[in-house]
Every structure is written in structure tokens, then in C-alpha cells.
Amino acid sequence: MSGVPLAAYLALGLFMFMTGVVGVVIRRSPIVIFMCIELMLNAVNLTFLAFARYQFSPMVAGNSFREGQSAMAGQMMVIFVMAVAAAEVAVGLGIIMAIFRLRENIDIDEMNLLKG
């Protein structure tokens, strides 16, 4: 009957998000920074789906139509986050390859001028 509490899913999402933040701050290779951004987006996806399943909001409690609506809305957000992340990765890796072709160096601390 009682399975996994909601707080467990949220704690896992929070841990993954904070690991992604620490990775963006610490690492110097732009590709690994990108991967940590993807980790953060996945943590957000997990949080959306956990709330869609567990229906925490007091506004929808007891109203089954609104519960169904909010469950669907959570999943729609996850779909759109996945699509935006895919487009972002494609363009971002293209930018990294273009910079590498120009400079032969992709250390993130060296690229501190917005000049191309």
C-alpha cells in the first residue's frame, strides 16, 4: 500500500541538481559543463514527474478532473524540456566545435572576452 514517499523523489532530484551545479562551477572543459547542464535538466524532469504523480497541490485535492489535468501538464513540461535540451545540445556542441576550429584551445577560463 505505502510505497515510496514523495520526499524521496524530490531529495534525489535535489541531489542531482546540486551535483550539476557543482560540476558547472568546478569543471573547466566546456563539454563536461554541458553534461552537467543536462544533469540539471534531468533533475528538473524528475521533479516534474514526481509532482505529476503525487498531486501535492491543495487546489486540486479531491477534484479528479483537475488531478488528471495537472498530471498531464507535468508530463507535457517534461516533453518540452527534453525537446529544448536536444536543440540546445545540438547548437551548443556546434559552437564548441567552431571555437575549437578557430583557436585550438577550449579551456573555459581562457575564453573571457566576448570577441570571436
Place this chain on the structure above:
Amino acid sequence: MAGFAITGELLFFVALAGLAMLSAVGVVAFNNAVRSALCLVLNFFVLAAIYFTLNAEMMGITQVVVYTGAIMVLFLFVIMLLNIGAPQLLSDKKDPKTAVGMTLGMVMFTLVALQVLPGLMSKTQPGAPNDYGSPVNVGRALFTGFVIPFEAVSILLLIGIVGSILLAKRRF
């Protein structure tokens, strides 16, 4: 802690969550970019399994196909190209910033957890119907109630395609 029975479901979730946390730390901790990418692939697979335990089957399959099957393959291709071109660019040097970064992460984690999680401890039973994650229901919602964001995302993907092709050309 009221309502806390050690069920098989809870143990399964704890195993999956432990694996997800280990692979997330592995993404950040490995100095070699290929190992970070492979840890992230493992993390995405474990997340897809967690989505299945949440009854969100469509999202689990989409996670495997889109994130693991497309995005991580793209990452691995770029890492492979940089490995051939300049292998020294893919491994990080040791940095004194790591201690500061880890302290920051732990402080933020405890701050947010202490604020958010205690109010949610009472919720242990799922509220959504058990088939909310099936492709039928997700498809129906996507094409009726959410059709305008759907079209906007398709335009965004078209822009992404045009942008990546433009960035990959050598001469304009």
C-alpha cells in the same frame, strides 16, 4: 515517521536512487571526459527506470530514445572528434577550486532541503490515476490541450537544425 513500511518498492527505489546518485557524482568527479559521458549514460538509464516506477511509461521510453539515444551519442561523437584532434583538451587538471565548489554544493543542498522537504513529508500516496503516463493519454493531451506549445517546439527544432548546419560550415 508515520506510514513508513519497508516495502519491496521502497528497496527497489533506494537501489535505483543510489545508482543514480553515484553516476551523477561520477559525471563531475572523473577527469576524463569519456568516463563522465559514460557515467551520464548510466544515469539516464537509471532515471528512465525511475520514471517507470512513477507509472510514466511514455516519459521513460522517450528518455531512453531522446536523451540516451540521441543527445549522449552526439556528446560521444564530439568527444571522439576532439580526442582525435587534440587529446590533451579532454582531461582536466587538478584544481584548488574543487573544495570551494563542493562546500557550496553541500551548503545549498542542506539549505534547500531544510526549507522544502519537511512540508512534503505527509504525502506518501500517489494521487494521479495509474494510466496517466500511457502513450494514449500523453498523446491525447499533447495534441488537444497542448497543441500550440507542440507547434512552437517544432519551430524551435527547425531553428536548431538550421543553426547547427550553419555552425558546421567552414565557409559561408
